[in-house]
Amino acid sequence: MSDEISGRGDPLKSLQLLWGRTEAPKRGPKAKASVAELVSVAVAIADAEGLEAVSTRRVAEAVGISPMSFYTHIPGKAELLDLMMDAVSGEILKDRPVFKPADWRANLTRVATDYRDFYLAHPWVIPLATHRTVLGPNTFRSADIALSAIEGLGLTDLDMDRTLTLVLDYVHGAVRNAAREKRVKDLTGMTDEEWWYRVAPFLETVDFTPYPVLSRVGKAAGETYGAHDPKGAFAFGLERVLDGLAAFIDGKAPGKPRR
Amino acid sequence: MSDEISGRGDPLKSLQLLWGRTEAPKRGPKAKASVAELVSVAVAIADAEGLEAVSTRRVAEAVGISPMSFYTHIPGKAELLDLMMDAVSGEILKDRPVFKPADWRANLTRVATDYRDFYLAHPWVIPLATHRTVLGPNTFRSADIALSAIEGLGLTDLDMDRTLTLVLDYVHGAVRNAAREKRVKDLTGMTDEEWWYRVAPFLETVDFTPYPVLSRVGKAAGETYGAHDPKGAFAFGLERVLDGLAAFIDGKAPGKPRR
DNA sequence: GATAACTATTTACAGTGTACGGGGTTGTTG
DNA sequence: CAACAACCCCGTACACTGTAAATAGTTATC
Incomplete structure (x- = not known):
């Protein structure tokens, strides 16, 4: 599943999870993991290793449940992504500045x-x-x-x-x-410098006369503050x-x- | 592979393919498919079904070669993505307007x-x-x-x-x-309208008093030109x-x- | 004819999301 | 108390993905 964008899951189910509106279960065994826990470790994985490292299996394992138990808490990966996004959004303007x-x-x-x-x-x-x-x-x-x-x-x-x-x-x-x-x-x-170092020799063999403005401006920009x-x-x-x-x-x- | 961003492939190999600098093979059988062909069908798939529908297998099949033959022409998916991006970039400002x-x-x-x-x-x-x-x-x-x-x-x-x-x-x-x-x-x-229709009932149960400005502005914006x-x-x-x-x-x- | 260079293909592996079905645990009800 | 319903957990399985490795087939050169 490479089409990882938000807004894909069942909107109502997502909303209930986002607002904590899932009523507490009356019977059954106590859950080994909570939604908040799952979201939290998913965010940690994404922060550390990028979004592609976040898999339902990996998240489940990280909180100590089996791969398929993930789905008892969250309907699917789409909903997980929604929850992750809202979770980290709490950091924006955290101290609630007073604006004049x-x-x-x-x-x-x-x-x-x-x-x-x-x-x-x-x-x-x-x-x-x-x-x-x-x-x-x-x-x-x-x-x-x-x-x-x-x-x-x-x-x-x-x-x-x-x-x-x-x-x-x-x-x-x-x-x-x-x-x-x-x-x-x-x-x-590769760092950007290493990347340029590998790329530069080839670029010198390219005929830049079809791109006069780019050639001039790009050179000036590159000389002033490096690649970007x-x-x-x-x-x-x-x-x-x-x-x-x-x-x-x-x-x-x-x-x-x-x- | 969900980390689909450009600039991942071997930069030199990508450059050679981008500029058509792969020297013509002297021996060996004639290729059944060309790089241009592969890139072209990959772009067509991405345009029609989105990036996640583009797989090396699918692209290979579309030009009539076996899955692994893809790799005789293009080193990997990262390079394919680079080639796709440059290919479609040809459409930008295509008629080369004369600017004053x-x-x-x-x-x-x-x-x-x-x-x-x-x-x-x-x-x-x-x-x-x-x-x-x-x-x-x-x-x-x-x-x-x-x-x-x-x-x-x-x-x-x-x-x-x-x-x-x-x-x-x-x-x-x-x-x-x-x-x-x-x-x-x-x-x-779902269209955006259907999505809002499903979501609206829940939102009416949400207490908006912590978000007074958003609540007022969002309502005004929504009433004027719909969702967005x-x-x-x-x-x-x-x-x-x-x-x-x-x-x-x-x-x-x-x-x-x-x- | 031998060899090197090149293309094409088969098989295989470690991943992915998740459908399906069964088993264990808990609280409620008869 | 037993029965049941609700709920959590998990093992298996399927259809995908990118691509490593090994092999077979084709062509031009020596």
Whole structure:
């Protein structure tokens, strides 16, 4: 099963597990493992070895039950992935910062960097997220806090939605590369430097005249900060995004028309 | 093998295949299948049924060779994925538009929408791309054209690199959801409407008082354009990104200082 | 004709998710 | 008390995956 994206499982079953709405069993033997335990070790495996190391067998074994006992607790792997995503989402904006409307730019920067740190800490969530958000308590909590970063600016609810979507879409796009860096290194056993070292001799035999602009710009970028500079690129992009939002927000703000 | 990301294969072998640098064999029987053929059917399978339907066995069978004969042409699945990515990259900015510096905003809009269309046409590339770009001719070609959209604006080569990175990161982040929509529908057999229909009753039993902002904004967004509106969100975000870049570019442009 | 270079194929192994059916444990009910 | 229902656990099995290893067949060169 390589199509590992969230939102695949039975939505109702997932929801019940996410919100702890499974009523306690009246009879039967006591369970050797709990859902929380299974999710926790699955997250630990994903953090340490990547998503592909998470298998139902492996998770079951890690909590001390047999492979098939996994399915007594969680209907299938799809539901496990949903639970994993919501579980780690609890780390986003964990201290619930108090935002002041006047500092919206600082607020959004905080939100963006917090989400970025989150993705970097759990790179496996990046290919997992789909448009059908996991409707769990932690996901709701982080979204609520993030939205509160732009409360009181005179934006409509719709504008708030789109504004946060823009920032988080950008963060997601910008972070996806940095997040994979370690992963690719582990898989290939090569650092980026080693990789370039192996690749460079071949590239010198390539005729770059069909790509004049790329050739010039790529050379300049490479000489300045090596193969790539995700942190600098993120900061640059975020500033531009916030500049764009500034024009939008200042134009909407009722009290302070800009010109 | 669930860790399907690019940049995993032997880099040199991949490069040789990408640039057609495998010297023609002098002896031996004629091959029943070519690399181009294998890549082509692999792309067709991925387009039609998603990345997880692409297996070496399936691809081999589709071109009429036995499962293991695949490996006489391509060293492994990692290299196949690299080749697939570069192959489809040929569709981006295919007609090589002529960009005029004065119209940089229109140029970048064209670049952004072209990349968006590309991702929507081949959603499987989204989880595949890593920071180790596939160094193939088509990838180079599209990057060169995209960069030429912001030539002649007085930007340094580094600024051009970061500017394009910003735009493409945003496009990637914004498109990831829309691209999965069809995919999730196929996997779950549910449209988004059916999904919401199943989920809504449960959500009404959830206490939303801990998420006041989310509850209000989510309700407003849902009532206005249903579950989500990726096209509108994309347009909104792109305008803001371009506004932010406008401030940056106008500030740098030598001839026209803004204030 | 021998040999080297090349393609194609068969078999096999260690994984994966999970359907199915049976066995053991617990609390409730007659 | 015995019977039963509810529940947890587990062994077996199936159809997949990528690919290592060994073998057989085909072609051009010496």
